[in-house]
Amino acid sequence: MKDIGNLQEFSDKLLCVAPMMAWTDRHCRTFHRLIAPHAWLYTEMIIADAICFGRTSRLLEHGDHEQPVVLQLGGNDPLILSQAALAAETNGFDAINLNVGCPSDRVRQGAFGACLMLQPKLVAECIKHMCDAVSIPVTVKCRLGVDNHASYGKLADFVGYVSEAGARLIVVHARKAILTGLTPAQNRDIPPLDYSQVRQLKSDFTSLSIVLNGGLNDTATVKEVLSWADGVMIGRAAYRNPVFLRELDAGLYPGKHRDNFQSLLNQYMAYMERELHQGTRLHEMTRHLFGLFSGLPGARQYRRYLSEHARLRDAGVETFVRACSEVERRAA
Numbered sequence: 661m662k663d664i665g666n667l668q669e670f671s672d673k674l675l676c677v678a679p680m681m682a683w684t685d686r687h688c689r690t691f692h693r694l695i696a697p698h699a700w701l702y703t704e705m706i707i708a709d710a711i712c713f714g715r716t717s718r719l720l721e722h723g724d725h726e727q728p729v730v731l732q733l734g735g736n737d738p739l740i741l742s743q744a745a746l747a748a749e750t751n752g753f754d755a756i757n758l759n760v761g762c763p764s765d766r767v768r769q770g771a772f773g774a775c776l777m778l779q780p781k782l783v784a785e786c787i788k789h790m791c792d793a794v795s796i797p798v799t800v801k802c803r804l805g806v807d808n809h810a811s812y813g814k815l816a817d818f819v820g821y822v823s824e825a826g827a828r829l830i831v832v833h834a835r836k837a838i839l840t841g842l843t844p845a846q847n848r849d850i851p852p853l854d855y856s857q858v859r860q861l862k863s864d865f866t867s868l869s870i871v872l873n874g875g876l877n878d879t880a881t882v883k884e885v886l887s888w889a890d891g892v893m894i895g896r897a898a899y900r901n902p903v904f905l906r907e908l909d910a911g912l913y914p915g916k917h918r919d920n921f922q923s924l925l926n927q928y929m930a931y932m933e934r935e936l937h938q939g940t941r942l943h944e945m946t947r948h949l950f951g952l953f954s955g956l957p958g959a960r961q962y963r964r965y966l967s968e969h970a971r972l973r974d975a976g977v978e979t980f981v982r983a984c985s986e987v988e989r990r991a992a
């Protein structure tokens with residue numbers, strides 16, 4: 661593993677893996693837990709109504725081995741959110757996070773996600789109801805603002821309302837959301853990042869935990885941010901390059917027992933074996949491992965082998981082993 665310097669001076673800070681729809685499912689979180697034993701893992705956003713009126717236990721499915729794990733909720737109804745939060749607590753989640761950052765059309769039409777930044781009093785009511793219903797922490801993930809309503813003053817007002825309502829931790833994706841004309845993917849790249857507003861929040865709300873998210877994909881920047889923030893949340897870089905996630909966890913929390921890379925793979929293979937017996941398809945689990953060897957000779961052949969073979973109906977763990985041998989063969 662690369663020497664990534666003295667991140668250990670920040671070992672009291674939080675490392676979080678971002679909620680990512682269709683990516684951070686329970687298989688992905690199982691893999692991330694092996695890679696980063698001390699990170700806080702977030703679920704994909706789950707709509708509160710679906711938890712209250714749908715297949716609750718399926719939606720809240722997760723393993724004890726994933727902990728600490730945070731359930732991210734989408735919604736805008738204080739009562740429904742508080743019922744969903746209670747279901748999450750009862751099912752063993754360690755914290756709740758309210759999504760106030762998603763800009764998708766579907767979410768906007770439901771009047772939640774990023775557009776809730778324009779309704780700080782409603783968000784505060786939602787937080788208060790959830791805090792009254794559960795004893796686990798209730799947190800918020802938001803943007804810097806939306807459309808033309810993005811100023812530091814408005815952001816600080818929003819944070820003031822939700823922290824007074826009981827949120828003790830806010831994750832800020834450090835760019836505004838543009839609600840018309842951009843896809844969710846463009847909304848993760850086009851509005852410029854501005855870490856300085858998040859830093860200002862930390863100075864103005866000293867007792868609130870502030871976690872910065874957005875564009876963190878190198879150790880030097882993570883280190884700089886941790887010099888003033890309470891934590892970092894990594895999204896795409898953690899998913900696409902698990903080795904980066906592993907290096908951050910090892911750099912921040914040194915001295916703890918850490919399995920070697922082969923042992924991690926063996927543990928994930930044992931997990932896949934168990935899941936295959938329960939009817940999970942191999943591809944559902946290996947799709948999160950496409951970035952495993954990124955940058956190494958043979959990585960392309962590894963990915964190609966997996967894409968061609970892991971979807972086959974009877975594909976078993978040996979398909980994954982065979983894909984890995986593409987990398988080993990080229991390294992030899």
Ligand SMILES: Cc1cc2nc3c(=O)[nH]c(=O)nc-3n(C[C@H](O)[C@H](O)[C@H](O)COP(=O)(O)O)c2cc1C
Nearest residue numbers: 678679680681704705759833874875876894895896
């Ligand atoms: C595929 C994908 C799905 C996402 N789904 C969610 C989500 O369900 N809830 C949420 O708050 N953010 C979601 N995000 C945004 C991330 O949590 C994060 O805020 C964003 O990617 C910026 O962080 P990064 O630059 O480290 O990737 C998603 C991002 C991606 C790439």
